[in-house]
Amino acid sequence: MPESTEPNRPDTSAESTAQTTPEATAEPTAAAAADDATTRPAVTPTTDATAPLADPADEVTEINPDVDITPDDIGVPEVAEGERLLEVDDVTLRFGGVVALNEVSFHINKGEILGLIGPNGAGKTTCFNVMTGVYQPTSGGIRYLGKPLGKRKKFQITKLGIARTFQNIRLFANMTALENVLVGVDAHHSTGIGAAMFRLPKHRREEAQGYARAMELLTFMGLDGKADELARNLPYGDQRRLEIARALATSPQLLCLDEPAAGFNPAEKAKLMELIRTIRDQGYTVLLIEHDMKLVMGVTDRIVVLEFGRKIAEGSPAEIRDNPAVIAAYLGVDEEDAS
Amino acid sequence: MRSTLKFAVPLAVAALALGACGTKGGDTPAAGGSGGAAACQNFKIGMFGALTGPNANLGIYIQNGVNLALDDYNKKHADCKVTLENYDSQGDPTQAPALAKKAIDDKKVVGIVGPAFSGESKAADPAFNEAGLVTITPSATATKLSSNGWKTFFRALGNDDTQGPAAAKYIKDTVKSTKTFVIDDASEYGKGLADTVRKDLGSQVVGNDTIQQKQTDFSASVTKVTSSGADALFFGGYSPEAAPLIKQLRDGGWKGTFVVADGVKDQSFIDNAKDAAEGTIITCPCVPADVAPDFQKAYKAKYNEDPNTYSGEGYDAATILLDGIAAGKDRKTMLDFVKSYDKKGVTKQLKFDDKGESADIKVFAYKVEGGKIVGSGEIK
Amino acid sequence: MQNLIDNFFSYTITGLTIGAVYALVALGYTLVYGVLRLINFAHSEVFMYGTFGALWVVMLLGGKPGGSVGQVIFWVVMMFVAAMAMSGLIAVILERVAYRPLRKRNAPPLIALISAIGASFVLAELMGLRSRVAGWVGLDDTLREYVRNSRNNAGLPSIISPQPIFSVGGYNVTNVDLIVIIGAIAIMVVLDQFVKRSRLGRGIRAVAMDPEAAALMGVNRDRVIQVTFLVGGVMAGAAAVFYMLKIGITRYDAGFILGVKAFTAAVLGGIGNLRGALLGGFILGLAENYGSAVVGSQWKDVVAFVLLVLILLVRPTGLLGESLGKARA
């Protein structure tokens, strides 16, 4: 029967039974006994007892840093710790007459947290977009794992191990939290129509693996209790975290976070710093675009500063703090009304 | 066989039916042989065609004729009236088969006037044929309908093959056109006619075009016609397109003779094309209304307008079936009755050949004069 | 092909006249799309009601052929008044009944399409059943001339007979051709200025650009939307007059195909872009005529749609792009 091969999804039973479907008549056998609307998933070590349909506006969700979320092997060459993972090589990008990026060069080392900062309009997100294949550079290029990215499509770049989040949250609003993460895991799956139709072993294996990894990530983020909530019904902070979980699900070599702290209060920002560090510790390389200097200074290993599409500085947080060009850039532009 | 039958009776019904559940069988209604007025059979005739929807005009004209025939009959047979059962196909072949089945299942229906269009005829007639239910179409003119071997098929008017040559002849001999342009509307009827005309006129055809039904802007066709220098235009199609076509042609300064066929023989053509319709030649395998003044008078009295396209054919087709009922025929015996029918109707001598075609087809020419369609003699 | 070359001006000018009608109807699609981001599927019926408005007013005033110049001008002006009023009214009612309730309920965009389809059916059928409708209120005898044969064509009395004014490349340009092409361009210039300069026009642009910001700036969105529908309707009314002058015959389902074409024109030019609608309409009218000349009138619509696909492949947002919000208007 269709769903028996699918991993047990707690909390969906009430919903899936809301419509008498054929698959609903054949409940998963393995966990059928334990399956009722209130059981927690087996993988949940959390003590958070929030029922999935409880007040979504509850306090900041705690993460579970001990859950193992190390990236899966996605079949790309290993890069040793500290070696260059990605190089931005003299990238220039023009839109008509406007130069969005002007001969920008920097690199990211495996295992580090690199901050990319600059006043609004400095070209940070544009830089992200070039790295993830949204834009093709006018000249120059991106070298990743020692090879040029070339004209690869967005999804191909993701498959190579670069994942990102968005400045303004772009979750799949009408899908559940779990499904959002599953889409990320699916990036390295190849189940096609045939495998799905005949429930071939490949499909079963990938579904089981995907579900396990997705639940790990949700648990890590403290979102396991909300796995079956629609993404759009999650509180703001949880949506931010879910977006990171979704990006992590693609097992990226490089995780690009685009202003993940936007809209956070100081307490939440502190938690986010901790989260970013934990993610790095679990074996990811992180590129962070951020506005909040305190956060960037506190969490990054190195910082690259952009202004008007040009790199104006690069170095450790301490060096950047004292760099006169950076100070000028930040003093010269009032952050609040820069646009 | 019986045991499998019982086996197949569904549980749900058995439960529903409870004690009332019995079996029914053997009492075939109207077993035949009843001699006319002895017992009223409450027979019905069916009207199969577009009565609603975008193609309803034609169906309603026919239905008007049929109703007139019914009135005549019921006046004479007040003790045993025949009723009309409408099968409104909206002219849509998709709906036709299920409607045909409905008519077939209603054992009181002894004959069908229709199906009105060729498309729905093709969809429904195989079923009528299998069930042995007589159909007399007052309007479907596709030539091939009669060559399918449907023994229940009868046609109360000429098919496209009788009219096309006549139209060509008229264009050649009477209009004396030397340069003729031919346009069709890509419909089965219009294209069939136009192709015959093209073939018969041969090299004097100076240009061709095909338009689409529901098209309203004919500027490209107008340019083609005017630039071809044609002195006559044959249009194979229906009045909804003929009216704007001739209007735009006249607006575009074309002065030639506009020749059309029975699909345009319709007061609405003149009402809509107004002055542009003047002088239009309409060929029709139908006898001019002034040949049957009584019918025309009765129609006008009942509907407050002159008989329209195929009203007369509808009247004739219904009359044949009603005569059959009067003669005590039922569904089974109606077939032979219609086959051997030979009487004068309002449109022609009603007599069918082996294939179910009207045996005696004369094509007449009509002309639009002073906002009226007037006869201008048979095309021989 | 030879035929097209020989009669190039004839195809061009007649193509422009029908293109003008497409363009004016396309404006309605484009305006509504710009403001609401949805295809106003029922706009074709708004146009169709306009044709009847134009027709009925001429019947009412007893228009007949051979009137003096003054009479003809009077009739044409009355046609504009009646058709624009009729179409504008229908468009406003449409917005009120079919769209506003949905907006209030935050319905998904697809459901607006369903509502529009429903409204389109209702409007067309009411016209197609007008004899019955008149019967309900007991007016079928009084209005007999207006509602007779309601499923059939209704023809406009030929109040204005086309007279050649001058000749271009062998084609006699008639007074009707001139009225249509010049009239359409004039109306579009007025609209362009209205959207660009008037307060309401700015409101339309503001809502098109960013509905929320517009609301914050004190633009009454409901009112702007209503005005947008009204303007679109009035344009369709003008198109209806040109259509009646050119084609002379209408029917309860006359809107459907024309609506599809006009929508195609809007997309061709870049939906949401007023000048795009104009350009799209003319290009479509020309392409159809040239296509008919070369491959036969039966492929006219195919030519139109193939052209659309080709243009979208090269320019995915239409010839001029989407830009109601931008100052280009």
Next chain:
Amino acid sequence: MSTSTGTAASTKQRRLGFKERVNNLPRAVKILLWVVFAVFLFMLPLLNIPFITTEGSDFGGVLFTVATYVLVALGLNIVVGYAGLLDLGYVGFYAIGAYTVGVLSAEHAKLSWVVVVPIAIVVAMVSGVVLGAPTLRVRGDYLAIVTLGFGEIVRLTLVNSEWLGASRGISDIPKPPGVELFEVPSIDWSSGAPVVDLDTTSTFLKFGITDFVPYYWLALGVIALVLLFDILVKSSRVGRAWEATREDEDAAELMGVPTFRFKLLAFALGAAIGGLSGALFATKAGFINPQSFELLLSILFIAAVVVGGAGNRWGVIVGAIVVAYFPERFREFADFRVLVFGLALMLLAIFRPQGLLPPRRTVRAKRADARQAVLEEGEASA
């Protein structure tokens, strides 16, 4: 239709309760219920249940039409509901399926039905790919007009191409090979109570000219297969990829979903199912002409999907039933059928904006929204 408006909320709640109860039943009972339901569907045209049975047209024929709409709606749901592509030219694929059957089994060749139907599916699918490959890069509403144009191009090609029979269409399409296993009697209600009528029977499975019930059975079987396929594919990576694409194409692409490929897949599958329904239609009708494939049909197909609730396969089935069945059931409205249908669509849009049976997620989201509203209210008053 009006019943679903006023009391919708209350019946909804009751139904959920009922469904929960049903689901708590032992598995065997559930299977039995399904079997009974299947038998009921199978027998429906022969039960002649008063009120449900169409008076104006043959119920078997109407049910077949309803079944083809259901099939079409399921196919279109993949395109519109799952992948979020507005396809207004779906009738094109339906026509391609029907004409492939017509051309290969009657007009130009005499291939057997068993061979022709798979070919029809493949041809429709290929045409889906051919149409989709260049146009699926075009976004949203542009796609709507392009597909609409495609539907018209297909129809005009049929009308104007002599090789495809032009307006005269294709006649004498052969029936599928059948076996005559047993007869199924119908129920007669003319005496007021149900009586088994042994005279009016349908033979399983004899594909004749005047009995449409076997075609209905065939269509039911096909629907069951397509449903199973739908369920299996939807609950897999493929289904998630479609939904992600629908929700946010760029984000999906950046999460590693080759969106174009999946859109094309949805389009091709939708086309294949459309072609299959067309093939079934041609089989049963025996005669096809371009008149059966007008643009309006595309609109009705879309209406079926959206009315039922795009994205929910059970919803679109209900939608298809509404769109195909009600005009036949209420034939007595005759001239007012389309008017009433239009009014119904408008009312439905206003009172059930998510469709009759919205996707289960929407239901859940609504409940969550409601709960949040209650909470906020509580806060405000506190």
